[in-house]
Every structure is written in C-alpha cells, then in structure tokens.
Amino acid sequence: MSIVRRFGSAIDDLVAGIRLAPLWWRVGIEQTIARYRRTLLGPFWLASSTIATAFSLAVVFGSIFGSSLAESFPFIMSGVVAWSITGGMLAEGASVFTSGAGIMQVQKLPLTFHSFLQINRMMINFAHQIVAFWVVMLLLRMFPLPHWQLLLSIPLVAATAVMFSIPIGMLATRYRDINYLVGFIGQALFMLTPVFWRKAQVAPKARWIADYNPFAHLLEIVRQPLLGHPAPLNDWIASVAFFVAVAILAVVSLALFRRRVVFWL
C-alpha cells in the first residue's frame, strides 16, 4: 500500500473513532456501572483510595517538609487526583487493545474507537475523584474555587491520553512485557513527578527530573486550576508540545500497524 494511502486510512480511522462518540460514551458509562455493580460506593471507591493516599502522603511529607496539614493536604490531594489522568494514561494506554480484544475480533470498529472508549472510562473515574476532592475540601472548609483553565486542560489531557494510548497500546499488545514495564515505570514516575513534593523543595541540580518530564507539566495544568490558580505558561507550552508529539506518533503508528493489531491479540 502506498504511503499516502496508509496515512489517509490512519486519519480516516481517527475520524471514524471520533464520530463514534455516542457509542463509546454510552459503552464507557455502561462498563463503569458494570464494574462497580453491587458495590455501595461504586467508582467512589477509587476516589476513596485517592483520598487515603493523599492523606497519608500529606501527613508524612507535610511533617518532613515542615508544612502544616492545611497547607499540604489540598496540594497533595489535587496532585494525586490530577495524576490519575496524567500519569494514569500510561497504564490505561498500555491495556487499551488487550481489554478490547473480544470486540475487536468479531466486530468492525476503527482502532481508535478502543482508545476513545478506554480514555472515556478513565475520565469518568476522574470525574468521581474531582467530586470527592471538592467534597473533602468543602468539609475541611478549604474549598478552592477552580480556575477556568481547567476547562481547557482537561480536554487537552484527555486528547493527549487518547493519542498516547495508540502507540503504547500497540507496543504492549505486540510485546507482552510492556504491560509489566509500564506498571513499574508508572510507579517510579509517581515518585519522580512533583505530585506530593514541590519542585522548589529539591536541589536545583535535580530539578531537571521535573523539567524534562512531560507528565509533570501535564500535572501542573490540571492541578493549578484545581487549586484556583492559572498554570504557568511554560507548563502549557510543554503540554501542548507533548500533545503534538504523541499525536504525530499516533498517526505514524496507525499508518504503519493499524491493520496488524488484531493479529497481535
């Protein structure tokens, strides 16, 4: 197949995926309900685990860094919530095609449909976590009025996650080791990204781990507006640049391997 046609069909696949929005929207909600059926809290279980993590980190690191709980808790909790969609895209992306395997083998759907579905589910979970965040902040009388930038950063992160899931999902489907690799990379990145610490707190020599970490910038554009502040411009620039880079990578990998993924399952 000619290279032009291959890129053409990659774009077609992406457009077809977007057009199926009503389907992945409904299926995403239904699958979320199915996953938490017969539980009392439903997706709020995930949110509770976020609160618990944030609280423990705030207690320990707040005292290590010598800041009060009132100061560190909102910062850390918003960080953990924002991490669920920024760092979370690693694990979600890696399993995108393996979790859609059943449908992929019997029904014709654009490959990107599975990415949209997976990320839709991730965003639904995130919505619950945000609600939990606001409820906890309200109860503690520390409610920060969100900044309007949140309305831009959430779609940007979601779009980045969709694009990111295509190459990483393909890689993880072809090489089954990647899933495990991604698990531990995600864990390491959680520590290496300023989720529960501030960049200013580390030695200037080590600050590059946040500067060159795309997830750190994505995290900031979600967290700062959550706390009621605009995110710094350089975080926005880095996030947009990261989106463009993964979008190009996604289109190239679609052009090269779109047809083959179903045989890798």
Add this chain to the structure above:
Amino acid sequence: MSASISLHGVTLDYAIYSVRAQSLRNAVLNMAVGGKLMRSANDVTVVRAINNVSFERLGLGGHNGSGKTSMLKILAGVYEPSTGVVRVEGRVSSMISMSIGLDHDASGLQNIKNLAMMQMMSKKEIARRLPGIVEFSELGAYIHMPFKTYSAGMMARLTFAVATAMDADILIMDEWLGAGDAEFQRKATTRMAGLVDNAKIVVIASHDDKLIERVCNKVMVMDGGRATFFGDTEEWLRLKA
C-alpha cells in the same frame, strides 16, 4: 440503497506469534543476532488470492481451518486483507460471535440494551424494538433477573433474539443460528428465514450442505485458504454427486 460485496485479488496472511516471539527479550536478542530468531514467527497465509468474486447468497464450505472464518472476518471488516480490495456496500450485520459483550451480573434487559448498543442501534431504536425482543425471547419475568441465573437455553434465546432483531442489508453468519427447545427452534427457524429473505446479501459458513443448498445460490469451497471451487449451487451439487 443497493447492497453489494465484491472481492478482487484478496489475500490475507499474518504472522502467528509464538510465546517466544511475543516477548521483548527475544525482540532485543533478535536485533542483536540480525533477525534470525524471529523466524519462529510463522507467516501463515490463511486466504489466498480470491479473485473477482461477487455474490448475493453465498455458502462457504470447507473443513475446519480451511479459512472460512477468516474469510467471514474479511467480509465483516474485522480483518483487512494484506493485498487486494474488498468492497462492501450496505449495512452489515455480522453474527460471528454473539456472546461478546455479555455482562453476567446485569439483568437480561440490560444485556439486550448492551448488545443492541454494540450493533449500533440508537437509543430510540432500542426503545422501539425492546418490547419485541423481550417478547420473542420468551423470558417473561426472567428478563429482570441477572443473566448468570439463566440456563444455557435461556442465554441462547436472549442473544438470538437480539442478534436477529435488526434489519441488515448484508448478513454474515458463522453457522446457522438456532437456540432453545424444539418449539423455540421452530420459531427461530422462521425468524432466520425471514431475515435471510429480507437481506440483500447473505454469507454463511457452514458444514451443513443441506443448509447451503437451501439458502445459497453460490458456493465457495475453501481448502488451505484457497477457493477450490466457486460457482453456482447446482454445479457444486453436480460435482459432489
């Protein structure tokens, strides 16, 4: 809208990856040794050079592993051929596997909605067809019970009722669908016959020669991915006799 399927020079091959070939370690090792290891991934041609084929009622015959299901999946658009062109026009309903997407903890009703949703039915259409589907399945009050409490026959009745509920121009089936006890079987047969009559194009892979004879006017017999025979049903019957 007129429905049509035509195939030109269609070939499908893919690599069957062994457990070894699917690991990263072997891929890295492979690079180091210049691609010698990867030979363990066999390129298998499952469909070979199907040329200038178009049809309205096609029966696919052949032994297990002869490429029938691969062929169906090409027609359904699940697989894209490695070379050649498949042209499909019309609303396709593929009944290759109906059990995908069933949620055993959800009620029968919810499962009907889920299956219908995956068949691209709109919410409105589902609402309109739901009573008919429920009635046809004869599940009565069981429809509100979790799917896992159903007997195998009840499960089959439910999936059958959904699968056959929508009108399609093109019907792609792996074996004839049937379900339930003798009485339901009769009903199912009538329903299937109606569906087949209404569809403009039907493709059915089957081991049942009688069925192919009854439903199809063209037959393709496959062996090792090759179409060893393609022609009218009468000719096929004559050759067989």
